[in-house]
Amino acid sequence: MTGVEEGTASLHALGQDGVLLRFSLRVDTQATAAVQFVARALGDMSPAGVVDVVPALSSVLVRFDPARVTRDDIARHLRDLAALAPRQGKDLNAARRIWHIPAALGGAAGPDLAEAAAMAGLGPDAAIRQLAETPLRVLAIGFAPGQPYLGLLPDIWDIPRQTALTPRVEAGALVVALRQIVLFANPSPTGWRQIGLTAFRPFQPAADDPVPLRAGDEIRLSLATTDEIAALVRDGDPKGGARLEVTP
Amino acid sequence: MTALLTLHKAGPGITVQDGGRPGMARLGLSRGGAVDRLALLEAAALLKAEAPLAALEMAGIGGVFTTTAAARIALTGAPMRADIDGRELAWGASHLLLPDQTLTIGPALSGRYGYLTPEGGVGAPSLMSSVSAHLAAGLGRACRSGDRFVIARTGATDAGPETMTQAPRFAGGVIRYVAGPQSALFSDETRKRFRATEFRVSGAANRQGVRLDHDGAPFAAEPRAGLVSEPIIEGDIQMTGEGQAAILLAECQTIGGYPRIGTVLPADLPIVAQAPTASALRFREVSFEEADRLLRTEPSQIADLRRGLRPLVRDPRKIPDLLNYQLISGVTAGDAPGER
Numbered sequence: 001m002t003g004v005e006e007g008t009a010s011l012h013a014l015g016q017d018g019v020l021l022r023f024s025l026r027v028d029t030q031a032t033a034a035v036q037f038v039a040r041a042l043g044d045m046s047p048a049g050v051v052d053v054v055p056a057l058s059s060v061l062v063r064f065d066p067a068r069v070t071r072d073d074i075a076r077h078l079r080d081l082a083a084l085a086p087r088q089g090k091d092l093n094a095a096r097r098i099w100h101i102p103a104a105l106g107g108a109a110g111p112d113l114a115e116a117a118a119m120a121g122l123g124p125d126a127a128i129r130q131l132a133e134t135p136l137r138v139l140a141i142g143f144a145p146g147q148p149y150l151g152l153l154p155d156i157w158d159i160p161r162q163t164a165l166t167p168r169v170e171a172g173a174l175v176v177a178l179r180q181i182v183l184f185a186n187p188s189p190t191g192w193r194q195i196g197l198t199a200f201r202p203f204q205p206a207a208d209d210p211v212p213l214r215a216g217d218e219i220r221l222s223l224a225t226t227d228e229i230a231a232l233v234r235d236g237d238p239k240g241g242a243r244l245e246v247t248p
Numbered sequence: 249m250t251a252l253l254t255l256h257k258a259g260p261g262i263t264v265q266d267g268g269r270p271g272m273a274r275l276g277l278s279r280g281g282a283v284d285r286l287a288l289l290e291a292a293a294l295l296k297a298e299a300p301l302a303a304l305e306m307a308g309i310g311g312v313f314t315t316t317a318a319a320r321i322a323l324t325g326a327p328m329r330a331d332i333d334g335r336e337l338a339w340g341a342s343h344l345l346l347p348d349q350t351l352t353i354g355p356a357l358s359g360r361y362g363y364l365t366p367e368g369g370v371g372a373p374s375l376m377s378s379v380s381a382h383l384a385a386g387l388g389r390a391c392r393s394g395d396r397f398v399i400a401r402t403g404a405t406d407a408g409p410e411t412m413t414q415a416p417r418f419a420g421g422v423i424r425y426v427a428g429p430q431s432a433l434f435s436d437e438t439r440k441r442f443r444a445t446e447f448r449v450s451g452a453a454n455r456q457g458v459r460l461d462h463d464g465a466p467f468a469a470e471p472r473a474g475l476v477s478e479p480i481i482e483g484d485i486q487m488t489g490e491g492q493a494a495i496l497l498a499e500c501q502t503i504g505g506y507p508r509i510g511t512v513l514p515a516d517l518p519i520v521a522q523a524p525t526a527s528a529l530r531f532r533e534v535s536f537e538e539a540d541r542l543l544r545t546e547p548s549q550i551a552d553l554r555r556g557l558r559p560l561v562r563d564p565r566k567i568p569d570l571l572n573y574q575l576i577s578g579v580t581a582g583d584a585p586g587e588r
């Protein structure tokens with residue numbers, strides 16, 4: 001359970017109570033589809049002794065209670081599911097939940113947009129158009145509570161992180177790197193480039209559903225002005241004008 | 249049978265902490281809770297509780313406290329200077345705090361995090377199944393002067409004060425770890441050098457993690473760039489972009505892109521959390537067989553700690569007013585003044 005292989009699924013012990021199933025070491029839509037398949041299947045099965053299932057972009061972690069099950073039990077479950085995953089989840093299935101989230105891109109709301117667009121070989125206006133037109137999927141929730149990794153953007157957006165850290169971006173900031181967008185839950189330093197701002201708060205601790213986004217949800221950015229986003233922030237609604245469309 | 253515990257002068261790093269929020273990494277929320285979990289187990293043993301109780305975690309320095317009714321308290325974790333009305337208190341022990349007495353907890357004498365636990369635990373509003381403040385996630389807040397906490401008295405006041413021998417963990421030491429999913433991204437030579445290196449705890453240490461300094465070349469993984477972010481757990485030893493080691497603690501992120509050379513065993517995380525700035529840490533890799541043999545459930549750890557308790561014997565010549573002390577012991581068996 002310790003080897004690192006490229007291209008095939010591999011199982012790894014993580015600490016005393018974790019098993020990681022890895023489909024790839026890279027960002028890869030097929031791997032994400034397989035991860036979401038496995039995480040959903042484990043959610044449906046809820047096997048005894050499973051404490052947490054943590055889907056990331058290309059790997060999924062299962063935490064277990066060693067007093068109830070063994071590492072080998074968990075590995076066996078994961079091996080079985082991994083064998084089913086590639087056939088059943090080659091691409092991300094059509095999303096059942098689509099979020100429309102107002103976002104200001106570029107200008108004061110996205111100080112690094114022009115630079116990021118240039119690295120992608122686009123002018124600022126073309127970049128904004130492409131970002132708004134690309135249907136994004138929630139690839140994973142993590143790093144900070146509720147915080148989504150969104151993607152994947154077209155290949156030209158495979159731009160590296162900055163060499164220096166931006167000391168602080170605000171909650172709601174949209175930052176880009178490696179064909180992904182992250183929507184920050186809290187003010188944070190970041191090595192990614194800020195391209196926009198939303199009034200949406202992906203972590204709402206006092207709400208019935210503190211983390212409204214789910215891995216697999218589709219996100220569409222609806223263009224708004226910096227002033228409109230500022231007004232939504234002032235309203236104080238953590239949804240920030242977002243609308244959820246659920247298809248049966 | 250409740251009482252109110254009032255915090256009069258708060259040090260800057262006091263938070264309410266219990267066992268945290270396990271099982272929520274899927275939401276991006278790390279478990280959090282007490283950064284030295286052994287300190288919660290010590291307090292549970294001293295207060296005759298079956299499970300860990302919510303405590304006040306005090307980073308570096310404590311505060312000044314009073315209670316409205318007699319309450320048993322436990323002082324655990326990093327030893328701090330403490331007294332009741334000027335009478336010095338043993339650490340790693342339980343004591344009785346009476347109304348009209350003032351408990352003062354000063355700076356840590358060694359280690360980083362001391363814990364004050366009243367019988368029945370600290371009452372605080374629960375958010376997402378826990379009373380723990382998780383400041384990195386924006387849950388709860390640090391305690392402030394004037395904060396009051398409801399404590400549910402359990403009758404543990406009837407027992408005499410007791411003490412224990414705390415596991416030594418306040419000055420760094422040897423840390424056991426297991427290899428992890430990314431260990432093979434480091435060359436054999438790099439891993440060997442990691443095990444042979446003496447690290448020093450840097451000034452950057454908090455509930456999210458502890459950054460380590462070392463002499464010599466940075467620790468780099470191959471390939472260096474383009475690795476996808478993977479799930480992270482508490483105890484992971486990650487190598488930053490500059491090749492510096494950092495050990496992740498209770499409030500760590502849940503997914504991250506820095507390569508990790510291994511994972512510290514939960515049994516040794518209290519040593520990491522409590523290691524003072526500039527103290528030395530070395531790493532010893534253990535097999536999963538050895539790691540699994542060391543696994544202990546919390547109830548069995550509490551039971552072991554409870555077996556190690558002994559009465560806190562004080563030198564009668566150091567007790568300022570022996571008669572008053574005995575009188576108080578009698579009073580608290582019944583209704584103490586100021587009780588609610």
